[in-house]
Amino acid sequence: MKRLWTPAWIARHVAMVVLVVGFLGLGWWQVTRAAEGNSLSFGYAIEWPVFAGFVVFVWWRELRHALRASREERADPAPPAAAGSEPAVAAPAVRRPVRVSRVPAVPVGGADDGELAAYNRYLSWLNANPGAKPGDYPG
Template structure:
């Protein structure tokens, strides 16, 4: 029976798409194999620890009831993170088409390219000149910092001033 064209997903048949062999090759690199193995070891270990806590709880240790629930939750979290990373990696193989930026008319201000990206703000790093009077405590502190900079091996308690 041919697939229904209205519900058939052709995205998985694109070159490098999530369901193709080329897309799945990204999950068989040495780093991903280590992640798969770590996920299996952690899930099996957490479920074994959960079963161990169930047997302790059955023998009368009431505190183990909480741990018997906690360890499978940890295993579920590991599976969740692993699945999310797999999906993220497979979605990264698709080539996204950039949306064309709207053209600006003469006299109008250009629109921001991306809502989350802002232009850097330039801040003057030149000290603002005051009345010419310098605070005595500030001058003493600056001398202290200059002495610490000139004597990097000295302790702050060695300051002669």
């Protein structure tokens, strides 16, 4: 719980309270305007408390996330490195490899479009000559 009393978290707590009180106050103001005959204010009278609820929801999620992160840090300390051993290499963060098809695409219907073929030759030339500019293309 000590983690939730840092200056950043105190600012978050204060911001949450100010926003919720402000949004609920604006909702009450819209209720009084709606009671005076302003029919559009009925929608706003519902909208402001929803905003307040959203602020509480986001604050609660951030609070749980911070507590869960601190609990995981305490539960899983880093293993001590043995003297003279190589430093441990962290596992990559990517869980699934990205699979890319290396097979050239076949034109739809089997027909080869002349402009498409010329463009593909141009792209192949650019790929084969990485330092070249597009204006250097001989074709």
